[in-house]
Amino acid sequence: MISFSKQNGRLSVFYNQLKILEHSDSCPLITLKQGKETVDMYRGNYFIEDETITTLPLGSYLLSESYSEGRGVSTLTFSAGQTSFSLELSERDGRLHLRCSPLPAPYNRLALRLFATEQECVWGCGEQFSHFNLRGKNYPLWTQEQGVGRNKQTEITRTADRLDRAGGDYHTTFYPQPTFVSSRRYFVHADTYGYADFDFSNPGCHQLEFWDVPAGIVISVKPTLLEVVQDISRLLGRQQYLPSWVYDGIILGMQGGTQTCLEKLEKMQNASVKVAALWLQDWEGEKYTSFGKRLRWNWQWDRQLYPGLDREIVRLREEGVRVLGYINPYVLVDHPLYEEALRLDLLGKRVDGSVYLVDFGEFDAAIVDFTKPEAVAWYKEVIKRELIGFGLSGWMADFGEYLPTDVVLAGGKDAMLEHNRWPGYWAEVNKAAIEECGKSDEILFFMRAGCVQSLASCPMMWAGDQNVDWSEDDGLPSVLTATLSLAMSGMGLNHSDIGGYTTLYGMKRSKELLIRWAEQAAFSPLMRTHEGNRPKDNWQFDSDQETIEAIARMTDVHVQLKPYLMHLVAENADQGIPVIRPIFLHYELESFMSVKDSYLLGRDLLVAPVLEAGANSVVVTLPDDEWVHLFTKVEYHGGRHCIEAPLLRPPVFYRKASSFASLFSSIQ
Known part of the structure; x- marks a missing residue:
């Protein structure tokens, strides 16, 4: 009223x-x-x-x-x-x-x-x-x-x-x-x-x-x-259910060619790591710049780098391992898809009528004009033919935030007004291509750029390009803040690159950071690694046996949580309750309203990740309820507690009255 x-x-x-x-x-x-x-x-x-x-x-x-x-x-x-x-x-x-x-x-x-x-x-x-x-x-x-x-x-x-x-x-x-x-x-x-x-x-x-x-x-x-x-x-709008295979293991980000990736997979499987998928971001080819390893933005299989990948996709899927790729809304100049889009007049232009080429860091690419129905139809066909038809079970739908404000778009639409909308257009293109192939229950794409349209069109966000460090604004802690902010904006599904991505100015991913990041990711809707923009500078998931065993351990926990995670994703889809949520959504107290270093995974798990290098304990404030430490099985009442947190034993607590208590108690 x-x-x-x-x-x-x-x-x-x-x-x-x-x-x-x-x-x-x-x-x-x-x-x-x-x-x-x-x-x-x-x-x-x-x-x-x-x-x-x-x-x-x-x-x-x-x-x-x-x-x-x-x-x-x-x-x-x-x-x-x-x-x-x-x-x-x-x-x-x-x-x-x-x-x-x-x-x-x-x-x-x-x-x-x-x-x-x-x-x-x-x-x-x-x-x-x-x-x-x-x-x-x-x-x-x-x-x-x-x-x-x-x-x-x-x-x-x-x-x-x-x-x-x-x-x-x-x-x-x-x-x-x-x-x-x-x-x-x-x-x-x-x-x-x-x-x-x-x-x-x-x-x-x-x-x-x-x-x-x-x-x-x-x-x-x-x-x-x-x-x-x-x-x-x-x-x-609300996100949809996720494909069932997403919960069955970790998605390993790797690159470098067919043989290299198969060897890495074998190494991890021999160590009993549950692998749901391989994410091959360079399936379309490589491009090197001073920033590090980049990708060749022509969304077609690179047969030289990945010989026999078409056959391996079929074989791996029969063994329960999916293969994911990469795509973004631009096409690399002087490559086949660019030439095709140019011929069909589907690209954004400059005032003089020439194609608008955007500098993406030592290479140029053109903008597919999503305000033009013919361009939308064409790009959907590219996805259907080159990605879905090739056998990929998903991909990173990268970028979307670069639209220049002086580009000339179809129908005279003002790029200054279209700029913030562009990630929504890009999400809609991907979703529609999958739906038109009848593959919504099988294929997952994830994006970093978003807008309000993402709630209805993007099934999974990822937090973008964090530094490979512990910094509050751009390292591991920022992932929690980002996810909680999205939750309060109506977007209930988000994850991050395990270990971070940006490797510049002397930053190098440490073994400890990678394992602590994996601990947090185990208590999120999706686990996925990334080598980073300079892989050789970073500690990787297979850098030593101890790391492999740590990844196996946290992946096992994640897989054991599958019934609970599926329940949470259904809650998000049907009721609009985010999977990762601020504590105050269930314990509406002023003391929790600025908390960003711990969160609820659903109603019944409270997660307090280790967010500082060298830390072996975390101070946690538990809401007024009865809680059980997921790993030690020690019971706690609400209040402030200092919890020991050695590697592979992050402070995670389940609500004793939870209907999933038997599942939680079975996790050792």
């Missing part, structure tokens, strides 16, 4: 008795701005500046009531002089809907203030790697490379900025989403793909600035935070 209150010159708007909006002359709800942006993109890193030309706070207001389609509509018209702007408020499907009027000339920015309290916590905005509780900072919502290090105070980030403009910051992300959840038990979602900035730094308000007026803004108030999160995906 929508209600209004006018007191002491302030207008307050309530929904279901919760104050949502507040307006006064000194703190107007609506401010119009005229701005002029400059956008500079370098290899997926964006540098955006906005010059404010004019700012107009709208102090006066008029409230009117009407009816439309049998519903009551309240209209708030704000004005200053001859300039006005309207908000229509209505209730639909148990949510508050705001509809904005067009911006009056010459204004092209809309700033909307929501009521806030000083103690309020805020989560979401897609995938955020540095901060889980977003209060106190602003978040530009723009898909791009996450950046190296992602903290301007660290030497790694400063080096990446100095050498390659690639350092990133606390807010840079592959997956922004204009959706947030408040600890006051509501969510806000803005229906826009334009550049936005959500500022949570003011104690008394949240200011949302849009460069494209949202088609609508939806606000949902619920009795609990769990119900709030469920309602996000009820509105925006």
Whole structure:
């Protein structure tokens, strides 16, 4: 129910008795701005500046009531002089809907203030790697490379900025989403793909600035935070069930050719490692740059590097091992798929009509224009023919965040508005190709770039290119923050490269980091390794026998959890409850609302991974319940505990009253 209150010159708007909006002359709800942006993109890193030309706070207001389609509509018209702007408020499907009027000339920015309290916590905005509780900072919502290090105070980030403009910051992300959840038990979602900035730094308000007026803004108030999160995906879409084979072992990332990969597989299987699949990212060929080993972006089997792979895929599948590949939404210049797309006029262009070639780091590739139906149809056929037809059981659907803002797209669509939408287009292409082949129950793809469309179109996210280190902003700890942020945005399925990926500026993956990362991954919906961009610099899953045995041990635990994980994935698909979830979704206490170093895997497992090098214990705060250590079987009550955590015995606890207690108790 929508209600209004006018007191002491302030207008307050309530929904279901919760104050949502507040307006006064000194703190107007609506401010119009005229701005002029400059956008500079370098290899997926964006540098955006906005010059404010004019700012107009709208102090006066008029409230009117009407009816439309049998519903009551309240209209708030704000004005200053001859300039006005309207908000229509209505209730639909148990949510508050705001509809904005067009911006009056010459204004092209809309700033909307929501009521806030000083103690309020805020989560979401897609995938955020540095901060889980977003209060106190602003978040530009723009898909791009996450950046190296992602903290301007660290030497790694400063080096990446100095050498390659690639350092990133606390807010840079592959997956922004204009959706947030408040600890006051509501969510806000803005229906826009334009550049936005959500500022949570003011104690008394949240200011949302849009460069494209949202088609609508939806606000949902619920009795609990769990119900709030469920309602996000009820509105925006939910991920599907995963293929059954995903839970049957680890997906080993390897490369280098048929013989090399088969030898690695044999080595792991001889050590009793349960292998669900081989992920061969270089199945289409190799390309080397100063960054390290890259891939040849022509999505066709490289027969020279992988002779006989077509036969091996069939044989391995009969033995229970799938083979996965790699693809992204670009095509490498002067290669067969590029030539075919060029001939069919399916590529993004420059103003002069030439093909827009993007610098991806010492090589150029063209953009398949997904705003053109013929290009979508063509790329689906490429996936059907070259990947599905070849026998792959899945792939990494990489990139999606690079769309330049000056590319000319079909039908004159503005690339500045299409940029944040692009990962959704890319997800839809992959999903549709699989569905049209009737393979949804068999094939898995996973992406790093995302947008709101990803909830309905991408079955699995992965956290992108973490450093091979322990850093809070871009190492192992950031994976937890990213997953929890996605969970609060409605996306319930995420995983990461075991051991991280980015190997630069002296960083090298250690044996300890790889094993600790595998411990965390065992308590996630999917286990998958990656060699990193400089494999020879990194400790790998088969670097010594002790590491192989550690991988085997944690994979065994993961496989034993299959019935529980399948239950959680079904909960996510059917009820919108994320697989990995913040503790406060079930124990709604202020003390848990900023916790990002432990999480619940479903309702019944609490996981507190070791996130520091050399640590042999973890301090864990357990909710008020009866808990049993998964490995030692020692029982604990709620409260703060220092738990010993030697390698291969991460602090994981199951709820004694769980219906899966017998399964958990059987894990030794």
